[in-house]
Amino acid sequence: xxxxxxxxxxxxxxxxxxxxxxxxxxxxxxxxxxxxxxxxxxxxxxxxxxxxxxxxxxxxxxxxxxxxxxxxxxxxxxxxxxxxxxxxxxxxxxxxxxxxxxxxxxxxxxxxxxxxxxxxxxxxxxxxxxxxxxxxxxxxxxxx
Amino acid sequence: xxxxxxxxxxxxxxxxxxxxxxxxxxxxxxxxxxxxxxxxxxxxxxxxxxxxxxxxxxxxxxxxxxxxxxxxxxxxxxxxxxxxxxxxxxxxxxxxxxxxxxxxxxxxxxxxxxxxxxxxxxxxxxxxxxxxxxxxxxxxxxxxxxxxxxxxxxxxxxxxxxxxxxxxxxxxxxxxxxxxxxxxxxxxxxxxxxxxxxxxxxxxxxxxxxxxxxxxxxxxxxxxxxxxxxxxxxxxxxxxxxxxxxxxxxxxxxxxxxxxxxxxxxxxxxxxxxxxxxxxxxxxxxxxxxxxxxxxxxxxxxxxxxxxxxxxxxxxxxxxxxxxxxxxxxxxxxxxxxxxxxxxxxxxxxxxxxxxxxxxxxxxxxxxxxxxxxxxxxxxxxxxxxxxxxxxxxxxxxxxxxxxxxxxx
Numbered sequence: 001x002x003x004x005x006x007x008x009x010x011x012x013x014x015x016x017x018x019x020x021x022x023x024x025x026x027x028x029x030x031x032x033x034x035x036x037x038x039x040x041x042x043x044x045x046x047x048x049x050x051x052x053x054x055x056x057x058x059x060x061x062x063x064x065x066x067x068x069x070x071x072x073x074x075x076x077x078x079x080x081x082x083x084x085x086x087x088x089x090x091x092x093x094x095x096x097x098x099x100x101x102x103x104x105x106x107x108x109x110x111x112x113x114x115x116x117x118x119x120x121x122x123x124x125x126x127x128x129x130x131x132x133x134x135x136x137x138x139x140x141x142x143x144x
Numbered sequence: 145x146x147x148x149x150x151x152x153x154x155x156x157x158x159x160x161x162x163x164x165x166x167x168x169x170x171x172x173x174x175x176x177x178x179x180x181x182x183x184x185x186x187x188x189x190x191x192x193x194x195x196x197x198x199x200x201x202x203x204x205x206x207x208x209x210x211x212x213x214x215x216x217x218x219x220x221x222x223x224x225x226x227x228x229x230x231x232x233x234x235x236x237x238x239x240x241x242x243x244x245x246x247x248x249x250x251x252x253x254x255x256x257x258x259x260x261x262x263x264x265x266x267x268x269x270x271x272x273x274x275x276x277x278x279x280x281x282x283x284x285x286x287x288x289x290x291x292x293x294x295x296x297x298x299x300x301x302x303x304x305x306x307x308x309x310x311x312x313x314x315x316x317x318x319x320x321x322x323x324x325x326x327x328x329x330x331x332x333x334x335x336x337x338x339x340x341x342x343x344x345x346x347x348x349x350x351x352x353x354x355x356x357x358x359x360x361x362x363x364x365x366x367x368x369x370x371x372x373x374x375x376x377x378x379x380x381x382x383x384x385x386x387x388x389x390x391x392x393x394x395x396x397x398x399x400x401x402x403x404x405x406x407x408x409x410x411x412x413x414x415x416x417x418x419x420x421x422x423x424x425x426x427x428x429x430x431x432x433x434x435x436x437x438x439x440x441x442x443x444x445x446x447x448x449x450x451x452x453x454x455x456x457x458x459x460x461x462x463x464x465x466x467x468x469x470x471x472x473x474x475x476x477x478x479x480x481x482x483x484x485x486x487x488x489x490x491x492x493x494x495x496x497x498x499x500x501x502x503x504x505x506x507x508x509x510x511x512x513x514x515x516x517x518x519x520x521x522x523x524x525x526x527x528x529x530x531x532x533x534x535x536x537x538x539x540x541x542x543x544x545x546x547x548x549x550x551x552x553x
Contacts, residue, residue, distance in 0.1 A: 042159050049159045052258040064226030065258040066154020073157070093182045098200030099154065100231070 001143050004081035006106055007095030008074055013085055016133065020140035025077040027097075034073075047072060059105060070102045078109050083116040083143055085136060090122045116143060146173040146273050149218035149249075151207050151239060153200040154226040158258045164222070167265035171273045178207040178216035194238055201225075201235045208239045212246035220250045220272040227255040241499065244410060250275040251410050253497055268413060271370035275408060280548075282371060282407045285384045287544040289345040293376075294330060294361070295369070295538030296322050296353030299395025299422065300509060303329040304539035305337035305344075306547070313337030314536055322353035323360050330361075346549050348372070348542030352396075365546040369538050370399060370411050376541030377507045378406040380531035387501040391520060391528065392537065393490060393510040395422040400494040402501050412497040420489035422510045424458050428482040431465055432475050436513070439479050443515025446476025448484035461485060480515060487519035495524075504528040507537045 002023050005013040009027035017024035034046035042048045047069045055068030058075040074097065086107060090096070097103060111117065118139040123129040148168055155161040168175045180188070180203065188206035189195050196202060204223075210216045221243050225232030233255065240253050252268045254260075275282065287306045295302040297319060303326065305313035313336035315329040334341060348365035349358040350372040358366030369392075377390045384406045392399040398414040398421055414420050422436075429436040451473050453464040461482075468478055506528035510516045512535055521527040533540070 042162050043165075044161060045156045047157050047159055049258055052157075052159060062228060064154065064229040064232070065158035065160075065256070066226040066229065066232075069154070069157030069159065069258065092185075092199035092202070096199045098157075098198060098203075100197035100199075101229070 001082040002080055003140070004077055004084040004110060006084065006086045006110065007090055008077065008097060008106070010087065010090070010095030012094070013087065013136075016136050017085070017140065020137055022140055022143065025081055027073065030073055030077060045073075058109065064101075066099055067102050067105065070097055070099060071105065074102075074106055075109070078106065078113065081110070081113065081115055084110045084113075084118075085139070086110060086117060086119045088119060088121050094122065146220065146276050147176045147218045148173050148220045148222050148269070148272060149178055149207065149211055149216070150175045150222050150224070151204045152222070152224040153198065153204055153232050153235075154229070155224060155256070158226060158256060160256050160258065160260045163260055163262040164224070164265060167262040167269045170262065170266060171270045173220075173269060173273050175222070176218055178210045178218065180206040180210055192242065194235065196231050196235055198231055201231060204235060204239060208242055211249070212242065218249065219276040220252075222252055222254070222269075222272070224254045224256055227257045237497070240410065240497070244499075248409075250408065253412070267368045267370060268411075270368040271408065271411065274367060274371045278371075279407070281545055282375065283405070284375075284545060284548045285379070285406065287547045289547050289550045290339055290343050291543045291547045291550075292330065292333070292344050292347045293539035293542030293544070293546065294326050294347070294349045294357055294363075295372075295536070295542060296326055296349065296351040296357050297394060297509075297538065298352050298397070300535075301325045301329055301351070301353070302536050302539040303333040304536050304543050305333045305339055306540070306543040307337065307339070311533065311536075311540065312339065314533065314539070316535060319353065322356050326353070326357045326360075346546040348546030350538045350542045363546070364549040365542060367542070367545065370401060370413070371408055372541035372545060373399065373507065373537045374401050374403050374408045374541070375406055375544055376537035376539070377505050377531065378403060379544055380507075380533060380537060380540055381505045381529050382531075383503065383505065383529075389498070389500045389502070389504045391490065391504060391506045392508040393422060393486070393506075393516065394508045395426075397421055398490055398494060398508075400490070400498050402498050410498050412494045414490070414494055420486060420493060422508070424461055424486055425482060425510060425513060425516065427458070427462060428465060428479065431469065432478060434475075434479075440483070440513035440515040440517075442476050443479035443483045443513070444518060446474065446478070446480035448477070448480040448519070450474075450477040451481035453478075453481040453485045454488075480519070483513065483515040483519040484522070486510075486516065487523050490520070491523045500524065502526065506530050507534045509535045511535065
């Protein structure tokens, strides 16, 4: 199944999803696809003006361009997702989209999809970390 | 190569990062991103004292702290966040203050939309580079020899002939076709000064048409109007030393520049919106069946409070104008309201991005409209100084700075 992860660039969540036999929907793959596309030339991420207009599907014109551009990247992943893992209160070093308003919108849109979701808290110590892995494992296995 | 440190949020997702880099490249500069370790970000934010929620804004702060503490070397700073982002706007403004208080680096701030193109940043980037690379030239306080300055503006062109720190000839007229108008105005100014073109030792050009006329006349100095106008303003106002704020409201855009010893250290430039420029006053004059030169004196007789006018957008401003005239409001009140509205736009859009320093020097074509100067004074709570020949700042600045090349050659 296609699993949306939030933060969408979390390497740890990406690895967990892959390990338990699912396809992670992440920033890494979608950005790589853009960067590898040599026909586009809007460095560094190849988010183009056309993309930002596509972002209007998720946020209106009065919303800052940075949010619409981010939504152009993550919005289609949310649409495609069959399940999602949302981590609350993750420090930015764990993964982030840079903009808190985008975080709020991503979180809202994922929940609105009514797909299976597991919400977990960022672990504060090793025990909590172990619990987190177990919870995510159980969730992912249950999806099979 | 001049290194401009970029402190920004959202540029890479707004399809403008490439445009920023293109603008920097075109003026011989390079955008750089101060290195910060992830582990240092929170402590930098704590030092700074403002803790935004968005991580990219935290990174902006950490980069600024590294610049202020000398851990990263750059020549100038460009601070940009998304237009309409309140959190971004707060950080952008506070970072600009922080950089100015803690470094001597020139700063420019910008709030962008996805439509921003490199050409919109060109003058700002060019000014940053000029401030860094032409420090000695900008420190020049006296004009020497026989030099000419031409300011090819959006609405009018101005030509000045200077001889040994004195203005000897000057002329202005509508810009129209830039080479033609510059040539005839130059001829007029030369004639007034009793100087032949062959006697001219150096020429400087500025304004929108600077590249075209600079190439045509083989000018020694072709420079953006932010630094040139500042220089002209402080020379004309005899405020070459110390601090000042220059408000330059032109025909198509407006500039607010803070200077220290005649050299800009922060500036903002209004977009091409008629509502906050001389163009709106031209529209109003036409409707009132007045010459724009008469508008100021008429405005001085009126009271803006009697008329509701808001030129936040020139179209709305014109709607207000039509409505108030239809209501039978008097010409003095309408003229005063138009001046007040333009001054209000400058205050709300430009002066919020800089810290106004005394004295305020008002220049540009609109400074000849007394109603406009009085409106600005009322809003600022301090009457601006309008130097003599205040519409010639660009031409004077160009003539003054171009004389710097005489000693170099």
